Amino acid sequence: MSKVLAKNFYDRKTPIVAEELLGKNLVWRIGEKITILPITEVEAYDGFEDKASHAHKGLTERNKVMFGDAGYWYVYLVYGMYCMLNIVTGNKGYPAAILIRGAGDITGPGRLTKALRIGKTLNGKKASRALGLWIEDAGVVVPKKEIKKSPRIGVAYAGPIWAQKKYRFVWRCASDT
C-alpha cells in the first residue's frame, strides 16, 4: 500500500524529513501518464539562520511559500534556465524546504524538472493527487548505511558554518561505492 505523504510528515524538523524522503516515491501524473521515481538525493534548507537558504534575508515575493504550511511545492528559477523543485517543511511562519536534487535515474535538480517538465506553475501548490504531483510512501526503508550525508552544493557564499553543514542526503546503493 502506498500512502500519500501529507502535512504530518513534512511538518517536522527539516533534516529529519529530508533524510526520510530518500526512498519515497515522487509521483507525477499528466493525464493518463504516470511517472514514479524513487527519491535519491535531497538538500535541507532550514530556518531564518541558514545563510544558504533563500529565507535568511526575510520574507520576499519569491520565497514566501517557504514561510507557509508544510507539504506545498516551492518552485523557482535559477541561472535563468532551470527550475528547482522543493517541498516546504516546518510550521507555518518557519521558513524551511527541501530541494529534490535527484530521483530515479535522474541526477541533478535542473535535469529532474527538465525531464518531467515541471515549471513554476506548481509554485505554492499543495502536493496532492489532485494536483498531479505528490510524494508517497511505498514502504521502502533505506538502510542508514546507504545514506550519505555531505555539504550542500553551490552554497559557498553562505560562509563556512552553513556551507559546511551536512544537509545533503544521498541514497547510495550498496552495489556502487
Add this chain to the structure above:
DNA sequence: ACGATGATGAAC
C-alpha cells in the same frame, strides 16, 4: 573552464 540566460533583491 566557461558561457547561456533571466528572475530576483538591493542599491542608487
Add this chain to the structure above:
DNA sequence: TTCATCATCGTA
C-alpha cells in the same frame, strides 16, 4: 532603473 548574483548544465 541598473547591477551583481545566483540551491545549474552542456559543451569544450
